[in-house]
Amino acid sequence: MNNPLLRKLANFTQLSEDESNAVNECSQDVREFAAREDVISQGDRTGGVKLLLDGFACRYKVLEDGRRQIVAYFVPGDLCDLRVFILKRMDHSIGAVVASKVATISPENILRLTHTYPTLTRALWWSTLVEEAIAREWLVNVGQRDALERTAHLFCELLYRFRAVGLNQGNSCTLPLTQVELAETLGLSSVHVNRTLQELRRRNLITLEGGTLTIQDLDELKALSFFNPDYLHLDYGNDKPRGEEREGN
Amino acid sequence: MNNPLLRKLANFTQLSEDESNAVNECSQDVREFAAREDVISQGDRTGGVKLLLDGFACRYKVLEDGRRQIVAYFVPGDLCDLRVFILKRMDHSIGAVVASKVATISPENILRLTHTYPTLTRALWWSTLVEEAIAREWLVNVGQRDALERTAHLFCELLYRFRAVGLNQGNSCTLPLTQVELAETLGLSSVHVNRTLQELRRRNLITLEGGTLTIQDLDELKALSFFNPDYLHLDYGNDKPRGEEREGN
DNA sequence: GCCGGGTGCTAACACAGGTTGGTGAAAGCG
DNA sequence: CGCTTTCACCAACCTGTGTTAGCACCCGGC
Numbered sequence: 394m395n396n397p398l399l400r401k402l403a404n405f406t407q408l409s410e411d412e413s414n415a416v417n418e419c420s421q422d423v424r425e426f427a428a429r430e431d432v433i434s435q436g437d438r439t440g441g442v443k444l445l446l447d448g449f450a451c452r453y454k455v456l457e458d459g460r461r462q463i464v465a466y467f468v469p470g471d472l473c474d475l476r477v478f479i480l481k482r483m484d485h486s487i488g489a490v491v492a493s494k495v496a497t498i499s500p501e502n503i504l505r506l507t508h509t510y511p512t513l514t515r516a517l518w519w520s521t522l523v524e525e526a527i528a529r530e531w532l533v534n535v536g537q538r539d540a541l542e543r544t545a546h547l548f549c550e551l552l553y554r555f556r557a558v559g560l561n562q563g564n565s566c567t568l569p570l571t572q573v574e575l576a577e578t579l580g581l582s583s584v585h586v587n588r589t590l591q592e593l594r595r596r597n598l599i600t601l602e603g604g605t606l607t608i609q610d611l612d613e614l615k616a617l618s619f620f621n622p623d624y625l626h627l628d629y630g631n632d633k634p635r636g637e638e639r640e641g642n
Numbered sequence: 643m644n645n646p647l648l649r650k651l652a653n654f655t656q657l658s659e660d661e662s663n664a665v666n667e668c669s670q671d672v673r674e675f676a677a678r679e680d681v682i683s684q685g686d687r688t689g690g691v692k693l694l695l696d697g698f699a700c701r702y703k704v705l706e707d708g709r710r711q712i713v714a715y716f717v718p719g720d721l722c723d724l725r726v727f728i729l730k731r732m733d734h735s736i737g738a739v740v741a742s743k744v745a746t747i748s749p750e751n752i753l754r755l756t757h758t759y760p761t762l763t764r765a766l767w768w769s770t771l772v773e774e775a776i777a778r779e780w781l782v783n784v785g786q787r788d789a790l791e792r793t794a795h796l797f798c799e800l801l802y803r804f805r806a807v808g809l810n811q812g813n814s815c816t817l818p819l820t821q822v823e824l825a826e827t828l829g830l831s832s833v834h835v836n837r838t839l840q841e842l843r844r845r846n847l848i849t850l851e852g853g854t855l856t857i858q859d860l861d862e863l864k865a866l867s868f869f870n871p872d873y874l875h876l877d878y879g880n881d882k883p884r885g886e887e888r889e890g891n
Numbered sequence: 892g893c894c895g896g897g898t899g900c901t902a903a904c905a906c907a908g909g910t911t912g913g914t915g916a917a918a919g920c921g
Numbered sequence: 922c923g924c925t926t927t928c929a930c931c932a933a934c935c936t937g938t939g940t941t942a943g944c945a946c947c948c949g950g951c
Contacts, residue, residue: 454782456868462782474774476767484775484873518725525723526733528777533703533711535784536829540908571928580785582909587930619705624733789938820898831939836900 396420397470397558398444402516404557404627412513415506420444420496426489435486441497443473448493449569453577454485463578465528466551470558475503475521491569491604519626526624535580538618540589543579545618548599552608553622568606645669646719646807647693651765653806653876661762664755669693669745675738684735690746692722697742698818702826703734712827714777715800719807724752724770740818740853768875775873784829787867789838792828794867797848801857802871817855 398420399413408416423446426432432443432450450467464485467473473487478500489495507514527550534543548568555566572590576583593599598614600607608614647669648662657665672695675681681692681699699716713734716722722736727749738744756763776799783792797817804815821839825832842848847863849856857863 452778454778456782456786457870458868460786462785464778464781474771476771479764479767480771480875482872484875485778515728518728522723522725522729525774525777528774528781529701529703529713529734532713532777532781532784533705535781536711536826537705537709572930573928577785583929584910584931585908588908591930619707621706623731626729626733821900822898832899833901833940834938837938840900 397446397560398472398520399470400558401470401520402513405516405519406512408513408516409510412510415510416513419498419502419506420446422497422499423494424497426450426493426495428489428491430489432487432489432493432495433483435483437483439477439480439483441499442475442477442503443487444496444498445469445471446494446496448495449490449567450487450493450495451490451574451578452485452487461577462580463574464531465524466554466578468551468554468558469560471524472517472520474524475507475517478503490574523624523626526626530624540579540581540585541592542618543581544575544586544589544593545598545614546620547575547579548606548608549611549615549618549620549622550625551606552611553625553627557625557627564609564611565605565607567604568601569604646695646809647721647769648719649807650719650769651762654765654768655761657762657765658759661759664759665762668747668751668755669695671747672743672745675699675742675744677738677740679738681736681738681742681744682732684732686732688726688729688732690748691724691726691752692736693745693747694718694720695743695745697744698739698816699736699742699744700739700823700827701734701736710826711829712823713780714773715803715827717800717803717807718809720773721766721769723773724756724766727752739823772873772875775875779873789828789830789834790841791867792830793824793835793838793842794847794863795869796824796828797842797855797857798860798864798867798869798871799874800855801860802874802876806874806876813858813860814854814856816853817850818853 396413396417399408399416402408422441426448433440435454445467447469450471451463452465452467452473453461453463455461467487477483507517530546530550534546538546551568552561552564552566555561560566570578572586573583575581576586579586581589590599590601593614594601596613598608598610598617600609614620645662645666648657648665651657671690675697682689684703694716696718700712701714701716701722702710702712704710716736726732756766779799783795787795800817801810801813801815804810809815819827821835822832824830825835828835830838839848839850842863843850845862847857847859847866849858863869
């Protein structure tokens, strides 16, 4: 099974072979995007549903005066709203952070999938509900946590999300963002992101170099940032995230 | 037509009598909540879909140390995610701000509606997509705008949303929040909310008393906060919001 | 008719984080 | 092979916002 979406959905439910095949067949229309290229831009007509197969992407909005806020990350297996095509135009942009592969699933295919496979449909809704929950948590993050907590919380979330699709290496995962982009995510200045990263390193909580984030002390990082993974709604039966049973080091 | 949800959906599409009746029939299970009472709490099992008929409510999350972030407002006609019941437990709470009437639509009724009425279904999806767009915009708000812009932006959004359900009075609408609650919404301290409100009043942009917000200079308030209503996805054909054609005073 | 708690409001002070203006190293490129 | 751009990083300074504490008002309960 190569499709990261299927790996993600496995956190919620087990899919039949038929359903897995149907998902794979619908993910054929693949386009590659260069780093920093827009997948779809604010104001564009909405098209099919985007599925990130490989790489790293983000949603963002820009204000008239140029300020930019990144409002979501896409890790492989992430899907934008199942029903985007109901809206006429995009109110935000989706951009590739690094070179990425994105499948576009046509509205017709989405409707066909959701009319044919009830279990799969529930799983797809689960994934969009989780996306919304993440958006809410990000709002809590910028609204209530200070810079250190905020950054730590983001890193915890990222590790959990990469684990959920089996793309972690132990307590490491890719994080191909510049400090400016992290700043635009966290609602901080890039200078302060730099200070904050150094503080996290000084405390031996993380390392971050060459686009790879390694969490050296996950328990401490979670405690520091009041990280509670409930909002990710990963399988309750198996409380530990996939890929790594042991946490910490 | 008394159901605010129907008034809201009219911003997106025209519903048939059958569809309107079906919505009304599903909104029969009504409960009243007192001010500051939880409609549903973090950790609770998810139940049916909540529809605010009357009053004012909010979604919020609290951190372990007591900090609280309000992540969404519900004005009459607002609906929480059509698919909540897929998740096992709530990762946040919904609380009434003032005495409110809330209808609960059972999962079965939701599924029945969406299987029977395609136009209505599109309209309901539209409303949840708008809710998500609002969440993203709030993130931009806290992440990028300073206190004055942030507060101004929230007020613009509120007026637009009340207009969309015909519950404005000209450029006034109800805003039954304390300054502490505004602070928890905007990611500010209550002291600073107070300072900010006074600055807005000093500039003759708003008045806010007795739970009523009046926007004295909407154009200026929009310009100040870089407010662009596109994310609310109100009917493109009729670009002005419902209820009031003339803006400003 | 008084008491107590919640709320709006204010002032003084503190500090987290923003701003500006750099440096050097590495990477892309003509 | 330099030239330019990008990025991480740094220091000095500034400011928006938080904190603390306190006052006055209102309202509901007893």
